[in-house]
Amino acid sequence: MKNFILVFLCMFITSVNAQVDRANIREIVVLKPDTNQCTDSNDSWRYNYAAAELHDYFYKMSRSRISVLAASRQDFDSKNITLIGGPDKNPVVNELINKKLLTVDMTDLGQEGFIIQSVKHDQKNYLVLAGNTGVSTLYSVYDYLENFCDVGFFADGEYVPSQSSIVFCNVSRKTKPQFSDRAYYYGNTSWNWGLNKYFARFARLDEMESFVSWLSKKKNNQTLWLMSAYPDTSGLVAKKVYDYNLVPEENYAAGWPQSWDYPPEYRTKWLQDWFSYARKRGIKIIYRISDIGQVPKQFRVKHPDLPYIGSVNYEGDFLVPTSEEAKKYGTGFIKEIINLYGTDHLWHCTPYMESAGAEDPNQAVQVKLDNIMTSRKIIHSFDPQARQFIDVWDFTANPMKMWTEERRRKYIESMPDDTIIWDMAANFSSQYEKTGYFYGKKWLWGLLHGNQGDDQLFGNLENLNNAITTVAKTPEAKNLIGIFNMGESHGHNLLLRQMVTELSWNTKEVDYGEFIKKYCLTRYGRKSLPNMLSCTQKIIQAVYSDSGNMNNMYYQTMGIRWWPDVSPPFDDVMVGAESVKPKLPNQITLLKDAVTIALNEKTGQNENKLYENDMLIYTKALLGLQSNYFTILTFEAFKKGDKPDFEANANKAMQCLDAIEQILSTRPDYSYFEMIRAFRSVPGTNPLATRMMCQHSINDNYASTDNFEQMVYHYKPRMKSYFDEMRQRMEKSVNTLNRGDIAQQITDVDNNWRSNFGKFPKDRVYEGTTVQAIVDGYKLAMSLDQSTATTEKNSQEKKDDAVSVPNFNVPQK
Template identity: 20%
Template structure:
């Protein structure tokens, strides 16, 4: 009996380990298929170049060896006391740069982020500290980007900005991202099929709205594209992909997803087309591109032609992104139909590249769960051969889909933190939840999770949650997140332990408040003062605002002289003071509405003036730091132009995206920004007009008319702001951050209406 039990247990152990090994081998295989073919020496040199750009001549004491025989995403670091050289051996260039960042963070107290770097703690060291460690990442793939990220965050970047961001990507250990452009190839293909330039211009959206035109949501809005821009974007994309591939970072390029210009119906009258559903009430001239039915031979023809052209121009890492139903509902709810759609898309990829992997955003499952029931979801996902589809579970921190789909029916997926919509500001995040849920997802029964990624719609906000997610990508194990955030605070500002009590306490308070969100409510960054005024705005907060106010007090209690001109400290101080004003604006707004309804003229007048004064103070605060300036955004847009007409068009793209988002406010305030300039010339005039009309209502005893106000504010404020290209906004900060923050903290930490 004992022998029988032993044999059964042994067989069970062997079976489980065989399954585990098989899954690990599959994961390794997928990761290796998409790995760039760049040789070891090229990746070594590219990694050293990143390090040299970061630490300059001290890079002479860093040696890197890239060895493709090592496990995927692996590195080891050696430094002895009797040698000046820091030696890194890694599986790729990006693993080597991640290793160097890991070493700087954990052994030199350095901080690296998209907000900026803190390197003074390294500069204080005479030589690199001794170390002997090796790390193998939990993730086979570490992913970055949402298809919307380009449009919201780097529509107007040149290569100088990309170069810095690619270095950040490499130092963060990100191994897969997206190519930003495709319009050059589409322009050529449309011409091949007989479209005129005017017809092409009518279809392609403007620079600030590429993402949604590509996914079939809109057409033509913000266009037309100049020949200058098409050539610029093509050259820029070649530079970006080359720089990423040299580091061993994979780049997914676009594959055909079925969306076409409406003119194809005239060119191919017998083809099987349907129109996409109207998206967010965009008017007919800007909505409803065609969708070519996958069973039509034209689908395969166009798909192959497009992908071949993309590969010929930009090369391939054998991974292609395609999102046929992003906020677009399929015409019928039928499992066989959707199976054929999926199979047709993948077959088109495979016909061009036998090693093709399809990268698919899972947002369609979050956006339309009633349509995507279990039967049709399974049909759509499993039509693609196993290990040939890689799914981004796009908002795993709030709306995970891996659990309701039995780990995507065995298809590989990446646990992704979306977190941000529209590139809006506002402090929030779910650090404890990520700490728990990432290892839980990886260890669940039959898990097909292959990695962790960050998928924000916009960057340059709330960096702390992204650093946490990217660290979890390399190590799934649950950690002490309170200890982690204290270390984060020390490194970010470069303070030694005995100096950091106040800053550590501040970040612990933020961890307990704004970064402790674990609900299902949508957080879109549309806070009260950023929204079109109304008496019906719902004020909602998941945290104790007193903790945030206390955290700001702790920030201001620092006496360390080194922080007085510290970029990261001052940036965070502006952001935290901005958060205080955001909180207090909500309290004032609530009082304003209540006193209006009660017809308390005295208190209404006090609340009204207080609200407008707060907006003026907010604008003056934001003016003190480069990261909070409208002018910087607009000047980047205009700098891409060759002539005045193009400058006006690009500036319109920038202004419209962050305000009306459409011709008549179709996605009003979705991508709102709390920046100097837009507060003074957009939010403040809106609220001034609103309060004026409320006052008239109180004085005349005639009911306030929200519909009339909306038309008035559109005509008098919103539309003119979109069209006004005459006013210049500064792109450099002005004023003293610390003094302004102290002034506003003491002024606004408590409010009364006496």
């Protein structure tokens, strides 16, 4: 009995203390800083914006509007006061410091560090959110909301818990970045003509603003934009410099679109608007310039006799970098970029991607160095504070096997000392150890997560966390100045991306296990935390624990030739299927468990769009991997001549695709039709641009991403052709099938996709909500036995008693 009383008292005291630490939101007053002395208008704006953001999130949490007053005001009764800004901007903070009530040294915080500190004085509770700049003060507000108020900031949206009180007292946090450069790339390379969900080229302004806002809230401070020699991504720059003639055109380089899309005036205004939005929030723009001397195809047609380099992949057109013509047009190009868009002094200038530039390897190295030095000289003539980034992806691509150790050393050591080396693919092809940590130059650790079409869930979270934290504390890596988070596409693998943004701030503050808990807490809330944490842990086991397994979906990779490892099974391509088949049953079981657990939270999460996003992705992954498994079983039945097993498994594989199609049909962000409609609403667009979008989506099976229309007109018909060909061969007692045997069928489907691109298949739209489609897909997944058809007649699916089956009372649309 005594023990019971003691436990009860401990619980009571803990509960009381927790309540004492909290303040009722409606009783809080925010004192904003005095920005009259700010010489930087953007910084002044940031201080005021920090106060406004805090007010807005307090309102979202409690539906209570609080007072935001000037720091000089004293006419209020509240005992709970939030102070925005440091002692130089907020007189109340300065007073607390002078009275020795706030003992913090702001000088060692730098330009981006901040404090979150509670102080009790004169029967009042103060909460100080402050840095030495407007940017760092804005960081302090977002950090407080995330780490003390359970607000979640994610690439696909936000989670704001409903609560009337928040942690306000006994708070103490002081932090500053470990790295000066914290960059995130939203794919916009010249050939990224895909869906807004994955690529930035056709993103609406509000979509770019949401992306930039997330970067700011996660304390990233850089993003990258390609300025190409075409008006597609540089707007009026290319039109002015190269006298680009805007006529309807359809150009390609190695099958990739190379042309204009929006009218240059529209593109320029769009860029100016979101660049301004980003810069106000402390995000700097890295200009990835086309190699000095790159010209549009139109230009080369007009000027065929100018000196151009050779040995260039992707059919690029480049003037010899030391030529007067390259210097002339390069100068005009850099000048116009700065005139139209300003500069943050960050320039990415890596020459001749995946290309040599000359037939002789030694000459190739020199041509690349000539390009780097020419671009440097031109850029510095207009932007003396410029910092030049050079990536070393070329060492991995290794055109002509040119990159020997000797040539790598010459290449890097010949660059100016202040050149910053970007180890773009350090997560799977690191170069820093092979080059003595880039021979003493400053460098960036780069995450390259996925090609354009790799929107499936994959990676190894724990290994990635360990890799970044290990290199950050390695003595030889003393010149590591930043983390660059990129992929050729955006909008997927959000858990992995979120972790890297956290590590980019300070690896010492990230514990892997605690990060996973925080992710679930700030994405789904405290009430759903136990189940959603369990769900997420199973997702990690299923798809984020094997670095060698890419989890590519066969319906996307059917017909692929350049990457046999992810191809569906053929007699001449079995390496991928043989390696993944043993893993699939366990992956599928874990995904089933994860979705089962998560669906038990659907009632409490019915207003949370992030939950819906995840359930869509997890269910789609489950169905996709099941389709892969049944495709392998279908091929094995074909090889054995077992028609019943063949038909049973082929039918299961296609049922999975039907269910994915239904889910995708409920969401406009997975629709090409919606993107094209928005694109065409802008007057003056290139009328042939949609044809190039179509080609992009199927070129070389490289950029195949999930979307509704392509599932209907392209992915499913290709899989059907594959199964039909085997079916016909079985009728002839033939049990061999090579990739080339269905080449014509694949071509026919590609042509059908071209003829239907931009059409919306209304008859294939699911009549219900996204959640209803998810539940239907889940039910199908649970009903499909993973055994062969013969065995399943005599088997009964085993139930995991530890995973409770959810109640499917889904609201009607």
